[in-house]
Amino acid sequence: xxxxxxxxxxxxxxxxxxxxxxxxPEWMLQLRLDALEKIEALELPVIERVKYNRWPLxxxxxxxxxxxxxxxxxxxxxxDDPEAVRVVQTGNQTVxxxxxxxxxxxxxxxxxxxxxxxxxxxxxxxxxxxxxVKVDENKMTAFHTAFMTSGLFxxxxxxxxxxxxxxxxxxxxxxxxxxFMKHVLVLAETHSQFSYxxxxxxxxxxxxxxxxxxEVIAKPGSKVKFSAVDQLGVQxxxxxxxxxxxxxxxxxxxxxxxxxxxxxxxxxxxxxxxDGSHSEFKxxxxxxxSQIQGIDTRVTNYGRHSVGHILQHGVILDRAxxxxxxxxxxxxxxxxxxxxxxxxxxxxxxxxxxxxNPILLIDENDVTAGHAASVGRVDPEQMYYLMSRGxxxxxxxxxxxxxxxxxxxxxxxxxxxxxxxxxxxxRKLSHDSE
Amino acid sequence: MSVLEVKDLHVSIEGKEILKGVDLxxxxxxxxxxxxxxxxxxxxxxxxxxxxPSFEVTQGEVLLDGVNVLELAVDERxxxxxxLAVQYPSEIxxxxxxxxxxxxxNARREDDDKISVLKFIKKLDEKxxxxxxxxxxxxxxxxxxxxxxxxxxxxxxxxxxIEPTFAILDEIxxxxxxxxxxxxxxxVNAMRGEGFGALIITHYQRLLNYITPxxxxxxxxxxxxxxxxxxxAKRLEEEGYKGLSEELGLxxxxxx
Ligand SMILES: Nc1ncnc2c1ncn2[C@@H]1O[C@H](COP(=O)(O)OP(=O)(O)O)[C@@H](O)[C@H]1O
Ligand SMILES: [Mg+2]
Numbered sequence: 001x002x003x004x005x006x007x008x009x010x011x012x013x014x015x016x017x018x019x020x021x022x023x024x025p026e027w028m029l030q031l032r033l034d035a036l037e038k039i040e041a042l043e044l045p046v047i048e049r050v051k052y053n054r055w056p057l058x059x060x061x062x063x064x065x066x067x068x069x070x071x072x073x074x075x076x077x078x079x080d081d082p083e084a085v086r087v088v089q090t091g092n093q094t095v096x097x098x099x100x101x102x103x104x105x106x107x108x109x110x111x112x113x114x115x116x117x118x119x120x121x122x123x124x125x126x127x128x129x130x131x132x133v134k135v136d137e138n139k140m141t142a143f144h145t146a147f148m149t150s151g152l153f154x155x156x157x158x159x160x161x162x163x164x165x166x167x168x169x170x171x172x173x174x175x176x177x178x179x180f181m182k183h184v185l186v187l188a189e190t191h192s193q194f195s196y197x198x199x200x201x202x203x204x205x206x207x208x209x210x211x212x213x214x215e216v217i218a219k220p221g222s223k224v225k226f227s228a229v230d231q232l233g234v235q236x237x238x239x240x241x242x243x244x245x246x247x248x249x250x251x252x253x254x255x256x257x258x259x260x261x262x263x264x265x266x267x268x269x270x271x272x273x274x275d276g277s278h279s280e281f282k283x284x285x286x287x288x289x290s291q292i293q294g295i296d297t298r299v300t301n302y303g304r305h306s307v308g309h310i311l312q313h314g315v316i317l318d319r320a321x322x323x324x325x326x327x328x329x330x331x332x333x334x335x336x337x338x339x340x341x342x343x344x345x346x347x348x349x350x351x352x353x354x355x356x357n358p359i360l361l362i363d364e365n366d367v368t369a370g371h372a373a374s375v376g377r378v379d380p381e382q383m384y385y386l387m388s389r390g391x392x393x394x395x396x397x398x399x400x401x402x403x404x405x406x407x408x409x410x411x412x413x414x415x416x417x418x419x420x421x422x423x424x425x426x427r428k429l430s431h432d433s434e
Numbered sequence: 435m436s437v438l439e440v441k442d443l444h445v446s447i448e449g450k451e452i453l454k455g456v457d458l459x460x461x462x463x464x465x466x467x468x469x470x471x472x473x474x475x476x477x478x479x480x481x482x483x484x485x486x487p488s489f490e491v492t493q494g495e496v497l498l499d500g501v502n503v504l505e506l507a508v509d510e511r512x513x514x515x516x517x518l519a520v521q522y523p524s525e526i527x528x529x530x531x532x533x534x535x536x537x538x539x540n541a542r543r544e545d546d547d548k549i550s551v552l553k554f555i556k557k558l559d560e561k562x563x564x565x566x567x568x569x570x571x572x573x574x575x576x577x578x579x580x581x582x583x584x585x586x587x588x589x590x591x592x593x594x595x596i597e598p599t600f601a602i603l604d605e606i607x608x609x610x611x612x613x614x615x616x617x618x619x620x621x622v623n624a625m626r627g628e629g630f631g632a633l634i635i636t637h638y639q640r641l642l643n644y645i646t647p648x649x650x651x652x653x654x655x656x657x658x659x660x661x662x663x664x665x666x667a668k669r670l671e672e673e674g675y676k677g678l679s680e681e682l683g684l685x686x687x688x689x690x
Contacts, residue, residue, distance in 0.1 A: 380487060381524050382524045382526055384486055384508060384524075385520075385523060385526075386526070386534070386537075387508040387509040387512065388484050388485075388511075388512055388517075389538040389541075389596065390509055390512035390513045390541040390542055391512075391537050391538055391541045392509050392541060395537060395541065399526070399529050399533075399534065399537060400529070402528065402529065403526055403528025403529035403576075404527070404528055405528070406527070406528030406529075407528065
């Protein structure tokens with residue numbers, strides 16, 4: 001007989017109730033309960049050079065009743081645009097779903113994850129925590145699977161090319177005390193092509209945990225442009241996991257602005273499973289105040305002639321910490337694979353702490369791989385040059401940094417989101433207080 | 435009329451004295467040339483006037499209409515009217531040439547008087563056409579991946595856009611072919627006039643065939659050793675620095 005010492009066991013009944021209230025399929029409940037059992041024994045994921053085992057990340061969400069609706073008007077974060085292909089979620093609720101008729105007719109699905117679990121359960125079941133991220137990878141993935149309380153499902157069918165960007169806006173409800181357990185599942189069918197932009201913000205000032213997993217399954221020949229502007233609040237402690245699973249000749253271009261105010265552990269991975277698959281990953285980040293952001297970016301080349309490139313640029317102010325780990329792993333069999341990475345950090349204060357660690361693991365001979373990493377200050381020659389044209393020190397610094405972070409800005413397909421990232425960068429740089 | 439006076443300027447780098455008392459006066463509506471052998475301190479003079487942080491002024495002053503610019507920060511010197519076109523300009527990724535030049539122009543204007551996008555583009559188009567620069571150069575990142583010649587043109591483009599009172603052009607001719615040299619000279623000549631003065635640093639007389647100087651200074655071993663008219667450059671071309679230094683009775687080793 002099994003002896004249960006699992007402290008999470010007490011949530012079994014609550015999860016059953018939650019799942020039945022959401023009318024989830026039986027397999028989903030089973031997945032949750034299996035994961036629940038595993039949490040206790042699994043370890044936290046290792047993020048090199050970042051110690052976060054004492055962070056309040058493993059905090060179960062409220063399951064008993066629906067979370068109260070957000071009191072704050074969403075207009076602050078969402079500019080009304082009837083043309084936009086858009087989903088807006090406040091807390092656990094989906095409050096806007098805009099998908100034009102012509103896309104619906106083509107079979108595109110862009111909806112709340114619980115809706116998808118009812119309307120297209122087999123599509124969700126095939127991919128959800130199965131192909132990209134696995135339930136029992138670590139404590140955070142199991143915890144997520146057990147306690148996911150909100151999410152989004154995007155499905156683009158075979159050969160469908162969508163020119164309008166899909167836009168998802170997630171507003172964490174921290175008017176209440178409740179963990180933010182968000183799942184985004186993006187399924188790009190064979191030879192589909194589209195771009196997707198997501199943004200995370202926080203409303204309210206309660207201290208909360210966030211656990212966000214984003215899975216992008218790119219089927220053969222599909223092309224996905226994925227961009228994000230993360231701006232979770234100072235009181236939010238976040239575990240972020242974005243993972244691409246790329247099949248033959250699939251491409252994902254990632255452009256991520258990691259602009260949160262609170263402590264963040266992020267794991268951004270691309271599994272280049274198929275031959276000829278290609279991931280271009282670009283991330284920019286700013287750490288301010290006393291916040292810690294630790295970002296692990298990994299590309300694993302399984303497929304022959306697969307290409308994985310990583311570019312990470314970060315800026316640190318005040319007493320903040322920013323760590324970039326770039327991991328390029330070419331497995332045996334990945335003949336002709338290419339793994340390149342560049343991680344650079346600019347420190348704008350004496351008390352800033354920055355780390356850029358390139359890690360290359362290569363198990364195949366016939367490959368190309370390379371890395372560049374640096375942690376330093378704004379180049380005084382660049383400053384001198386700009387100032388010699390009459391530009392003030394502050395403005396010169398702003399220009400150099402804007403340029404340094406520009407790689408992600410230009411990759412964002414929605415003008416308003418691009419501007420939002422620029423504004424966020426300016427805001428973070430200008431509250432250079434301490 | 436404006437006046438730029440360099441008085442008894444001594445400059446060291448890493449404890450080594452490079453400029454040993456330079457004196458020089460120039461006015462707007464004048465073009466001066468400084469010639470001299472390599473390693474004699476011409477670039478040091480230019481950098482010290484502009485305020486490069488590596489150079490330490492140990493003695494002397496640089497007065498712009500009576501104000502000692504050595505007491506001003508680099509950006510203040512620029513806004514006071516100084517401009518330096520350098521041999522090896524910095525590359526700045528992610529900042530477009532146009533964005534940079536607009537920031538430079540606006541740095542000289544009040545908050546409620548910024549140049550409009552339209553006016554800016556018009557001016558930029560006009561100046562770029564003087565320099566035979568393709569339009570796409572405006573949207574490229576500042577000096578990033580520019581060839582040597584493109585960088586030089588871009589320095590002169592900034593000169594035309596910013597319209598300073600005094601410009602120092604440090605070896606703007608080096609590495610340019612004749613066509614490029616003519617284009618760059620055309621740019622500088624377009625600035626000639628009442629409100630503008632230039633100090634052209636060059637190793638060779640060649641550039642001065644296109645931009646005729648009013649005054650020529652010869653610099654050797656950290657000092658201005660002779661000043662004359664345009665004919666001095668021609669003489670130098672014939673006699674070489676060696677001949678001149680012997681004539682002046684200077685004990686200087688010159689590698690040419
Ligand atoms: N950054 C530097 N560090 C050390 N020495 C320098 C530096 N820049 C110039 N020098 C030295 O100063 C002297 C004058 O150089 P420079 O002003 O460049 O001469 P010019 O422009 O006349 O060729 C040379 O001996 C050169 O080696
Ligand atoms: Mg020189």
